[in-house]
Structure formats: structure tokens, C-alpha cells
Amino acid sequence: MNAATRVPSASGRPGFLGEVMDRTPGDNRLDLCIQCGSCGGSCPAGREMEHTPRRLFALIRADEREQVLRSNAPWYCVSCYYCTVRCPQEVHITELMYTLKAMAIEAGLFHDTSLPDFSETFVDYVEKYGRSFELGIATRFNLRHHPLSLTGMAPLGLGMLKRGRMDLTPHKIDNMAQLTAILDKAKALERGLQ
Amino acid sequence: MKALFYPGCSMQKNARPYLDSLQAIREDINLELQEIQDWNCCGATEYMSVHRVAAHALVGRNLALAREQAGDTDLLTAGCSACYLNLAKTDNQMREDAGLKDTVNQALAAGGLEYQPGAMKVRHLLDLVCHDIGYEAVKARVVKPLHGLKVAAYYGCQVVRPDYDGRWDNHEHPTSMDKLLAALGAEPVDWALKTQCCGGHMTVIGPDVAFGLIRRLIHGAQEAGADLVVTLCPMCQLNLDAYQVEMNKHFHTDYRVPVLYFTQLMGLAFGKKAKELGIGKEFVDAAPALSRIQAEAPKVAEAKRKRRPKPGDALPMPGME
Known part of the structure; x- marks a missing residue:
């Protein structure tokens, strides 16, 4: 512009x-x-x-x-x-x-895509389930950007599981349709503001 | 006292000990919590970084559901700093920005909801405990005072800042949690880093930056003589506890400063069992520190004479690295 x-x-x-x-x-x-x-x-x-x-x-x-x-x-x-x-x-x-x-x-200007990608990965999970899902976010983000770090991070992940502090599957909210309708409308309005 | 309750994603799982200890002490402090039915994620600091305005609609749904389900209370509380701040921020910015209020409500209408800013009073859990329930009411429930336990009250960032509604005595050196811990019989240490950053999401996207911040905090608490750090936020606990182990690997250090939630210490002082309070699920074992709790209040030692500074002594500087 x-x-x-x-x-x-x-x-x-x-x-x-x-x-x-x-x-x-x-x-x-x-x-x-x-x-x-x-x-x-x-x-x-x-x-x-x-x-x-x-x-x-x-x-x-x-x-x-x-x-x-x-x-x-x-x-x-x-x-x-x-x-x-x-x-x-x-x-x-x-x-x-x-x-x-x-x-x-x-x-699409920032030169290192990994930082925006973490935010976008988080957003994807929220928009799919209505809740955050740490294991999925961390795995997807690290697989894409720091695959070699995964072995290093394994003790942390296993430690979280052992202590009952991490879910293996995401939780979905009941009224996902309502949340999706709200977010879709908000994004359409946001585009109109630009 | 009754309040609507927004647990948030972290409290469901990685900060389960926070939720469990809160449930264990709820009746002692006469706090009735009604969970918002079908709440969604607050978006943390990430949703807003991608969809600037829709992020407020995401939070707006939680505010609208809270209002719908509230009945006879207008209080809404959260234990997580980020969840609390996002609820407070959307409410506040809808109040100060008519355009945002209109946009959020148009979006909510697509889901059959609406929210008038100000309809719910958003308070962090520590705020409710310290300022609404009060230190005296807490003290009255103490059956096993935490005598001899030195604690570093750690507030982190997003509860005391930006503090839209002026709930705290200071944005950088608050004292509310220190007073609460003193009411439990513990000894809060004086330290300068109580509202410095735990690293937030940098532990995932820029670990080197996060490790520096974590070391500074853990070292600072230890240097101040604290047996453990007490926190009010799932992310702070995760970063300072689980990532303390990673930080030690990174710097080849061997810090072992346990990090517990204030609700867990309240539970101990109220005579609850450690297991019921989720103590034992931390990465850095809190048992050695908790074994220092004495039956009697320690005698106050006579104040030592201050050492006269020698020539060549450096000026006291914050321990950055």
C-alpha cells in the first residue's frame, strides 16, 4: 500500500x-x-x-x-x-x-519462520478443539523446526507424563460449532477493518 | 464468597497440582467456585499474535458464557496469569474502545451470545485470596504453621502488570503474596526479582533466552536464602521447575530450588496431606525443603553488625550473569 x-x-x-x-x-x-x-x-x-x-x-x-x-x-x-x-x-x-x-x-515478511509458526500451530489446535494441546503443539513445532532437539526433550516429556502432567490426546469442547461461528465472523470483520 | 471459575487448559493438566490444591483448600477459605460450562482456551499469548481482533472474540465467548451462567455473582476468577490477563484485557479494552466492543459483539452474535464489558469483575485467584478473603481469615485456618520455611514469593509478570483495575500495591515489587505466606507462618525472603520474566513461551521457541532468564531467577531466589519459590501461575511453575532441569544441563549447573503453588503451601498450613495437594509432582523435589518446617517459630536472631565495605568492593548489581 x-x-x-x-x-x-x-x-x-x-x-x-x-x-x-x-x-x-x-x-x-x-x-x-x-x-x-x-x-x-x-x-x-x-x-x-x-x-x-x-x-x-x-x-x-x-x-x-x-x-x-x-x-x-x-x-x-x-x-x-x-x-x-x-x-x-x-x-x-x-x-x-x-x-x-x-x-x-x-x-509474510519475517525471515525466520519458526517463531510465527509456533503461534500458528497453537492457533490451529485452538480452532480445531477449542482447547490447547501441549503435546501436539510441542511435537508438531519441534518436528518441523528442531527435529534434532526431540531426543533431548524426551526426558522432559516423559517426566510430564510420569507425573500425570500431560495429556496424550486433546480435549474438544462441546459447542465447537458455536466457537467456530464466532471466530469466523470475527475474522471476517477484522479483514473488513484492514 | 462465590465466583465463576475459569480453570484454563494448563490447570487441567500440566498444573493439575494447582487445581487439586485449590480444591483441597476451597472450603477452608469459604470460596465457592462455579466452573464456566464449556469454556474454551484463552489463546495465551499466541492467538493474539496471529488474529489481532478475533483473539478478543475468542475470550469474549468465555466472558459471555460466564455472564450467562453467573446467577447471583459478578466475580470471575482464574488461577493462570495468562488466562486471567486475557479475560481482564478483553473486558478492559471493550470498555475503552467502542469499536472493539461492537466488533466482538457482532462476532458473538454469530454464536447467539453477547457481552457487555464490565458485567463480570475479573480477578486473579491470588487477588481474591489476599484482598477479598483476607489475611486474617486465612490465618484463622492455619493449624500447622510453616515455621522455619524461607520462601521467595514469585509473582511473575501478567498478574501485577498491566493491572488495569489497580488491584496491586506495586507493579514491580508487590507484597500481597509475601503477606499471605507470612500469615501461613513462613518467612518471605527479600529479593529483587519477584516480578521478572520466567521466559514465557521462549522455553519452546528460543530456549537460550529462556535459560538465561530462568537461571537469573533461580539463582536470585537461592542467593536470597529461599528454601523454595512460590508461584501463582502454571507457566511460571513449568518454566522454573521442569525447565530448571534443562537449564542446569545447558549451563552445567546444579540448582535444586523447588517451585510450588501458593495454594499448596496454604494446604500444608491448613493441615492437608502433601499428596492431596499434588506435592510430589514437581520435577525438583520439594520434600527436602519442606522437611525444614519446624513445630516452633524460630527465635529471631540478633541483628548482625553490618560489615564495613572494603576498598575495591564492587557496587551491588543485579545478578544477571
């Missing part, structure tokens, strides 16, 4: 900034960032990130869509909300990270 031809967004902000803000539910306040860096300084995974949240937000303002959506930063966010409670402008930083992940998946 060309920023120059975009209609002004609901947030009233142009370009990529408006797009990110509009796609983040809640009063996210991204346009109020003052670039102080409290977020990056508070981040437990900051050392692993290609861009701190502060730098990402500067890039968003500069309309650097591709560079932002290629960054590993949102994928290393552990959702600890330290940045969110420390931000002097009360920007919903963690919430914005979720938006950037969803946008990166949609654009």
Missing part, C-alpha cells in the same frame, strides 16, 4: 503509523511516544532484539514498513509488560507488539 494515497486512518494519523494504531484495539497512544527508551531499557529480551521498541516506533513513524515487519523484536517480546507500566506516555507497547506480529505474518 502506498502511504501517500492512503485515506486518513481512524486514528487520524497517516501512513504506517495510522495503520498500526488502527489495528491495535484499545487506546494504544503510539503517536504519543517521546523516544525516551524506557521500554528498551526495561526489556528482559532486549539484548536479543534487532530493534528495541523505541527504535521500532521511530521506524514506524518514518514509514519504514518493511524494515519494521522484518524485525525479530516483536517475536522476542515475552509479554512481561515492564515497558508498558514504565512508559511515561502510557503507550500500550506490549499490545503493539502483538499487532506487529500479526501484520508480519500477514505480509
Whole structure:
């Protein structure tokens, strides 16, 4: 999408900034960032990130869509909300990270597919059964991305089974049809918002 | 006190000891829990990373079912941090964002449901125990005080932050669980890492990052003199307990700091049997630590004189690595 031809967004902000803000539910306040860096300084995974949240937000303002959506930063966010409670402008930083992940998946831009794939594997199980299924998620994810790690992880899995802390089969909720109808409608509405 | 109860996927299985110990102490603290019938997964931190808005509809179904089944209570509680936060977040953001409220309700209507934000009051289980049931009511039920047991109260992230409804005294150094554990007769240690991250989903997708975070926490608790870490979240327990073993392999270390749920310690103090509380299902055996519980309260030692710092002593820094 060309920023120059975009209609002004609901947030009233142009370009990529408006797009990110509009796609983040809640009063996210991204346009109020003052670039102080409290977020990056508070981040437990900051050392692993290609861009701190502060730098990402500067890039968003500069309309650097591709560079932002290629960054590993949102994928290393552990959702600890330290940045969110420390931000002097009360920007919903963690919430914005979720938006950037969803946008990166949609654009197919992130270079390492394993991180988005974990989220997508989780989503598949929820949409099929209505519940999470740890054994299935971990096995499918590791088979696809870290097949050699499976033998290393076997003691952990067996330990969970031995202690009665892991299911061998998934549980399905009763009214799966209702959940599917709700999610399908929500996704259709979400596409309309974009 | 009656509350609707959202157990969540973890409590059903990997955190079964949390659920079992909660069931065991429920009557002692006069807490009636009514499970939401046919609840679905909250989506953890993953659903929202793929479907930004539909994630709120996923949680919206649970809120709507809770409201429908609630009867004479408007309290809704969860024991898992992520489940609690997702319920609280959807409720809160539907309140502050009319567009989201409309979208979620249009989606819910496709399943014959609706939810008005604010209709349920979402509280984490620890919040209910500490702030609604209260320390005095807990203390009144203690028959076997946990004298001599040094505990590191570990809150993790998603209960005390972002704290939409202002339920906690501090976002980084809360004291509610410390007070609860003191009411049980245990001695909470003073430590700086009580709300630092356990690694979350990084144990699966980026173990090296997670191992660093886990080591920092386990080392910090041990350095503060804790016999065990006490948690309020299935993911924190799993990461600090099961992955402590993996972390030891990774760093060639030999930490053995057990990690139990606060409900398990409440059960012990209320005189329940360890087995009934799911104690023994942890990876790092808690028995040696629990054997330190004494019949009598330990005498308070006279305060030692502080050592005068020598030249060349480094400034105290957080123990990162």
C-alpha cells in the first residue's frame, strides 16, 4: 500500500503509523511516544532484539514498513509488560507488539519462520478443539523446526507424563460449532477493518 | 464468597497440582467456585499474535458464557496469569474502545451470545485470596504453621502488570503474596526479582533466552536464602521447575530450588496431606525443603553488625550473569 494515497486512518494519523494504531484495539497512544527508551531499557529480551521498541516506533513513524515487519523484536517480546507500566506516555507497547506480529505474518515478511509458526500451530489446535494441546503443539513445532532437539526433550516429556502432567490426546469442547461461528465472523470483520 | 471459575487448559493438566490444591483448600477459605460450562482456551499469548481482533472474540465467548451462567455473582476468577490477563484485557479494552466492543459483539452474535464489558469483575485467584478473603481469615485456618520455611514469593509478570483495575500495591515489587505466606507462618525472603520474566513461551521457541532468564531467577531466589519459590501461575511453575532441569544441563549447573503453588503451601498450613495437594509432582523435589518446617517459630536472631565495605568492593548489581 502506498502511504501517500492512503485515506486518513481512524486514528487520524497517516501512513504506517495510522495503520498500526488502527489495528491495535484499545487506546494504544503510539503517536504519543517521546523516544525516551524506557521500554528498551526495561526489556528482559532486549539484548536479543534487532530493534528495541523505541527504535521500532521511530521506524514506524518514518514509514519504514518493511524494515519494521522484518524485525525479530516483536517475536522476542515475552509479554512481561515492564515497558508498558514504565512508559511515561502510557503507550500500550506490549499490545503493539502483538499487532506487529500479526501484520508480519500477514505480509509474510519475517525471515525466520519458526517463531510465527509456533503461534500458528497453537492457533490451529485452538480452532480445531477449542482447547490447547501441549503435546501436539510441542511435537508438531519441534518436528518441523528442531527435529534434532526431540531426543533431548524426551526426558522432559516423559517426566510430564510420569507425573500425570500431560495429556496424550486433546480435549474438544462441546459447542465447537458455536466457537467456530464466532471466530469466523470475527475474522471476517477484522479483514473488513484492514 | 462465590465466583465463576475459569480453570484454563494448563490447570487441567500440566498444573493439575494447582487445581487439586485449590480444591483441597476451597472450603477452608469459604470460596465457592462455579466452573464456566464449556469454556474454551484463552489463546495465551499466541492467538493474539496471529488474529489481532478475533483473539478478543475468542475470550469474549468465555466472558459471555460466564455472564450467562453467573446467577447471583459478578466475580470471575482464574488461577493462570495468562488466562486471567486475557479475560481482564478483553473486558478492559471493550470498555475503552467502542469499536472493539461492537466488533466482538457482532462476532458473538454469530454464536447467539453477547457481552457487555464490565458485567463480570475479573480477578486473579491470588487477588481474591489476599484482598477479598483476607489475611486474617486465612490465618484463622492455619493449624500447622510453616515455621522455619524461607520462601521467595514469585509473582511473575501478567498478574501485577498491566493491572488495569489497580488491584496491586506495586507493579514491580508487590507484597500481597509475601503477606499471605507470612500469615501461613513462613518467612518471605527479600529479593529483587519477584516480578521478572520466567521466559514465557521462549522455553519452546528460543530456549537460550529462556535459560538465561530462568537461571537469573533461580539463582536470585537461592542467593536470597529461599528454601523454595512460590508461584501463582502454571507457566511460571513449568518454566522454573521442569525447565530448571534443562537449564542446569545447558549451563552445567546444579540448582535444586523447588517451585510450588501458593495454594499448596496454604494446604500444608491448613493441615492437608502433601499428596492431596499434588506435592510430589514437581520435577525438583520439594520434600527436602519442606522437611525444614519446624513445630516452633524460630527465635529471631540478633541483628548482625553490618560489615564495613572494603576498598575495591564492587557496587551491588543485579545478578544477571
